[in-house]
Amino acid sequence: MKSQEHKMPRMEDILNLPVQDPPCAEFSAADIEWVKVEGGRQGGDDIALLPFARVDDFVRGESSNAECPANFRIESRRKRPEGSISKPRVDGYLEYTLYWCSYGPEDYRESESGVEDGSNIKPASGKGSRPGRRHMMRGCLCHFTDALGTRAMYAPRISEELRQKVMSMLYVGIPLDKIIQHHMEMVQGHGGPHNRDDFLTRNDIRNMERVIRNSSHELHTSDECSVKVWVQRHHKHVFYFQNISGSEPFVLGIQTDWQLQQMLRYGHNGSIALHSMFGVKKLKYPLCTLLVFDLSRNAIPVAWIISCSFVSQTIQKWIGLLAERMQAKDPRWRPDSFLVDDPSFDISTIREAFQCRVLLCIWHVRHAWVRSLLRNCSNFDVQREIFKRLGWILFCTRSGPHAMVALEEFMQVFVDQSAFMDYFKRRWLPTIELWVSGIKSLPLSSPEHNAAIESYHLRLKSKLFNEQHANSWPRVDWLINTLATEFHSLYWLDQYSIETGYFDDLRDKTFSTNAWHQALHIPDVDVILNEQNLQIAKVISQTNRNLAYTIWNPGSEFSLCDCPWSRFGNFCKHVIKVAILCKTRQVARPLLAAQVYRQALLTLLQNPPDDPLVLDHAVLHATRLQQDIKGLEELSNNGLLQPLPPEISSQVTENMLFPRSE
Ligand SMILES: [Zn+2]
Ligand SMILES: [Zn+2]
Known part of the structure; x- marks a missing residue:
């Protein structure tokens, strides 16, 4: 830096200047571009930034400049000793050198003639006033500093973006050498160094390693205080915070810059899904x-909300703020759909905030029921029969009273399955009517979304619920820290790797190839679908051609497979493959309602009424119903389905279940 004044003005402006790295071995002030930066005591300075490693080249170049050779001397120097164990100051330098032109800064020509004016500027160390050098002091103010450090005041810092990138690499365990090597490749890739970021050094990375090593999630012994400190330190990443007080619940909404970018990018014209109630x-x-x-x-994951209360009760506090945050970045930003996993959410609040259609995601309820069945019922036949019935309760009785009748019957039939029934009555009975009416009034999310949500759920579980962290589970500060550092970095790495092709081998593919992806790789010929018997389908194993898995209740949201992955309670590729095929072949539609209709129609055709007039009428009636259902499905697919008035919906239900040949 060249300056007419010791104190640097407008640090931010200076740090934003491009770093210059002239191609010649030695260079002088004439070889670089100088930018006038306003401010400072003298009203402005001519400034240029050079890489730390080129300072010697500049000093040599200036000294050998034929027209006006300059001569620099080191005015002051500070260096942190190698291996020092004292804690480095955050704003301290690792190395700092102030060079000053030998012809300055004091001007002794006048003082020697007896006129001293007190306005001369003296460098901090004061060594320049050595009497022996007075003869050459002419008041030249050109000087520069050369500094290296964590946040060395005069040294340009790497950008926040690069810092986040390197921190993420460190969190996912990429070694220092590999980070440097990757960085060099990237810099070469864009044609050599341009700015400070391109001169990322080992020291920069070591500093970040140290920050990670020395930081703890416990910012205070009290969890509550610790969370408050975290919120203060990361206020940029907190879009909502309310501490517990009186009747007000604790609510913390977190969204990092990277998450904001992902939400802007993939949320626009895309879907946003809530995955709630994790780790209750x-x-x-x-x-x-x-x-x-x-x-x-x-x-x-593009935002995390931690709350001591049900999300459905606190969502109105933060959802509007989050939508505003998006629209502040891009006023045209608008998602295509918003998926809720609990029908008790206030749908109108969400519609108002995001101005998009709302879909119901039944992954969560399906997952919970399967897991409980696997735990509580030992007989596979009973498991899948219960599961199928549960699906019928949710889907096939499209009006209140019928659902409740079917439910009563269900609980009587399986009364001996007391372990599951206890769980079901405690956890689901209070909200089952909400679910039935939610399914009646909202379109459902697709298997693609459900598979992706399940993958996220499993990854979250494997990261957070590792037994080694069991002692930390009761602390909110631990949860926040784990999410914002290690867990965040896993998703950063996935996207970075997809975009650049680097570090593909370091990604954990178990979670990035979800069941829906895997289903796309199963060829149609491997699916055996008997149109005469829609109770089961078979899919040939992709790893062992002699093996075929059986899928019960194919094509519906409540189908079950006997493959090992499904037997752990997961959504397997076979179930999804069969559902895709059923839909494309129009054999059975994913909506169970269509299957019920089909059964009713078959019964009718197998037992035709004797009277041809009655038969005509029945066929006409059936055709109309078919059109109704098709229309409903189209509406449902378009997300425009509104709740039916009770009298119409019960009539439709009755017609579907008991087609009459009046
Ligand atoms: Zn000079
Ligand atoms: Zn399977």
């Missing part, structure tokens, strides 16, 4: 995640 039993407060879906239909 283990964590102090449950976690709710907002997800978007990338181009290969994998879920990316």
Whole structure:
């Protein structure tokens, strides 16, 4: 830096200047561009930034400049000793050198003639006033500093973006050498160094390693205080915070810059899904995640909400703020759909905030029921029969009273399955009517989304619920820290790797190739679908051609497969493959309602009424119903389905279940 004044003005302006790296071995002031930066005591300075490693080349170049050779001397120097164990100051230098032109700064020509004016500027060290050098002091003010450090005041810092990138690499465990090597490749890739970021040094990375090593999630012994400190330090990444007080619940909404970018990118014209109530039993407060879906239909967490209260009760506090945050960045930003996993959410609040259609995601309820059945019923036949019946309760009785009748019957038939029934009555009975009416009034999310949400759920579980963290589960600060550092970095790495092709080998593919992806790789010929018997389908195993898995209740949201992955309670590729095929072949539609209709129609055709007039009427009636259902499905697919008035919906139900040949 060349300056007419010791104190640097407008640091931010200076740090934003391009770093210059002239191609010649030695260079002088004439070889670089000088930018006038306003401010400072003298009203402005001519400034240029050079890489730390080129300072010697500049000093040599200036000294050998034939027209006006300059001569620099070191005015002051500070260096942190190698291996020092004292804690480095955050704003301290690792190395700092102030060079000053030998012809300055004091001007002794006048003082020697007896006129001293006090306005001369003296460098901090004061060495320049050595009497022996007075003869050459002419008041030249050109000087520069050369500094290296964590936040060395006069040294340009790397950008926040690069810092986040390197931190993420460190969190996912990429070694220092590999980061440097990758960085060099990137810099070469864009034609050599241009700015400070391109001169990322080992020291920069070591500093970040140290920050990670020395930081703890416990910012205070009290969890509550610790969370408050975290919020203060990361206020940029907090879009909503309310501490617990009186009747007000604790609510914390987190969104990093990177998450904001992903939400802007994939949320626009895309889907946003809520994954709520995670860790109700283990964590102090449950976690709710907002997800978007990338181009290969994998879920990316774009916001986390931690609250001691049900999300449905606090969503109105933060959802509007989040939508505003998006629209402030891009006023045209608008999602295509918003997926809720709990019908008790206030749908109108969401519609108002995001101005888009709302879909109901039944992944969560399906997952919970399967897991409980696997735990509580030992007989596979009973498991899948219960599961099928549960599906019928949700889907096939499209009006209140019928659902309740079917439910009564269900609970009587399986009364001996007391372990499951206890769970079902405690956890689901209070909200089952809400679910039935939610399914009646909202379109459902697709298997693509459900598979992606399940993948996210499993990854969250494997990261957070590792037994080694069991002691930390009751602390909110631990949850926040883990999400914002390690867990965040996993998703950063996935996207970075997809975009650049680097580090592909370091990605954990178990979570980025979800069941829907895998289903796309199963050829149609491997699916055996008997149109005469829609109770089961078979899919040939992709790893062992001699093996075929059986899928019960194919094509519906409540189908079950006997493959090992499904037997762990997961949504398997076979179930999805069969559902895709059923839909494209129009054999059975994913909506169970269509299957019920089909059964009724078959019964009617197998037992035709004797009277041809009655038969005509029945066929006409059936055709109309078919059109009704097709229309409903189209509406449903377009997300325009509104709740039917009760009298119409019960009539439709009756017609579907008991077609009459009046
Ligand atoms: Zn000079
Ligand atoms: Zn399967």
